[in-house]
Amino acid sequence: MSAEVWMGYLLDHQPAFTVVQSPFVHEGERVFGADSDATTLAVASILHRLQHDNVTHVSVPEGINAATVAVATGVSLHDDDEHPATWDLLLSDEATVVLARHDADVELAAMDVEIEVDSEFKQAMDMAWEQELQHHHVSQGAYVSQAQYEEAARPRLLLEGQHGEQGAVWPPRYSPHSNESVPAPRRLARVGRVQTWTTLSAAGAPSEFALRAPVLGGISTVLLHLEDGPNGVFLVVDDEEFTPEMDGRMELVLRRIYAQEGFIRYGLKARPIHQ
């Protein structure tokens, strides 16, 4: 079937289920991209479904980071006697995640987009992540503790800011605005335009990216002016062959940022919106 592209993934939207699949293929099998995993695919599936349905109470299988999915989608994952799951996230062997209504029959259709991944690249990237994910791996990277990461999880994963006197504020600030002691939260659209960009050479990349930057040939960062007002800096999605353009439109999608002490930090990365 001819697949729709959604947040950099292949999408099959059906009344009872949504399939999100990696576009990458290696030796005949679907594989995750350079900074993707089942969690990032799961988030993409829920965000798409939310455009059509009220998704609540999702069961999450092992292999998907439930806390990240909950924050990045804003969806409750309660699955207990009082609130039984009405949706299930299902994990396939081949870089595919399905979000299905509870007890729905799911039929996976073959998608026709296949981007072949270079073996050497895949092996080097897999090894880098494997090493980075070791619990004892503490890079010389700047330290963002798990507590600090989780404190800013909603702004980081959900792009949640604040209502300000002169428009949206993001990342949120602790100083109260005039008479408001706590500004109301506001979710921002995940779209912006490039104000400026750079590509750091592998040698110049921060040390927390030291294992993967040489494989990627450097890392690119854009400063976006978000459509809702604020500016932000974001890494460009790792597997996009892409040179940013001034004023070009980009969307923000959830991807892996880096891992330290066995803990993956996720965040929003930018990818081009092709007209």
Added chain:
Amino acid sequence: MVDVAVVGAGQTKYGNHASGLKGMWAEAAQRAFASIDGDFDPSRIDEAFIGSLAFGGSQLGNTAALLTEHSAMDGIPVRRVENACASSGFALRDAWMAIKSGQADVVVAGGIEKMNDLTPERRRYWLGVSGDTEWERLAGLTFPGTYALMARRYFHEFDSSHDDLVHVSVKNHLHGSMNPLAHIQKAVDFEKAANGFMVADPLTLYDCCPTSDGASCVVLAADHVAKQFTDTPVWVKGSGAASDYLALHDRPSITQLKATQLASSRAYSMAGVAARDIDVAEVHDCFTIAEVLATEDLGFANRGEGGQFAREGRGVLNQGDVTVNSSGGLKSKGHPLGATGTGQVVEVFKQLRNQADGKRQVDDAETGLTHNVGGSGATCAVHVFGRERS
């Protein structure tokens, strides 16, 4: 209120230094004391402020106490001042305020950094710790990347290109080639500087300052004791400082540094001078784009014309409106983070006393300026100096 003078100033050579922290500081302090007329007794020092990022973490705690222990400053109140690359610019301001307040007559301000004894991985970590870690660092940015974002935006907004940055690099390498204390004492031509290894597009190796070891030390004195130390003091005529958002994306504009604008306007106002009165300026060119922006923010060039200022050679030694970075600047003299601010004062002190060595003396230099920036512009200290007290 009491006036404050610089009566002595000295520094180590910047570069890959054989000594560690204690040895470098002792050398800088000794050179500062030796620059004072007659024999200087360190027991005259009432207070000391030493700027350092404590790069590498080898002596993160009580850095200043350890250093003064090795420079005959026993028992004096001392502390480390940390404002990233502007640490010793702020140490100078703290020292100046200590005298202004009447609590001290003789105060040392200095700075130090040891950067070349780390593995490349450790060094890369420490080079990026002064940005907004949670947001900028997780977006893959260290300072070459941050300044690259500023440079590309500047080219987009104004009539400027990378060639203008090359002119800055060529000028500062030329000046540095005449400075025996500079890290890189080598002139480069336009062609070579234009084709360096790409570090952070559009910035090449020749747009980036080196990673330097070094220490610098300045002795300040109140007006009523200054003449006990020298007949040719250099007066601190104005001190201004300011801060701004730490992260680039929080600022309304990334092609100007608000902290520099605020700090310089305060310093000029206090000194009773304007940008056109400055003869020699040591500005914070950690990256060449930083000098272009600084020439605008300090008022040497109009907004959007900093590139043109560089292109027309208006900052070249004795050739333009004002000599910018006669020492070679951070680009060529080097950038031992915590030492840079007071190292700039060492150069201006020499220039205003007509003592600059290596054929880099600015003709008839009467008024000088130092401009020291922390991070990508979150902190800034600007000082104006003069040969005349008022």
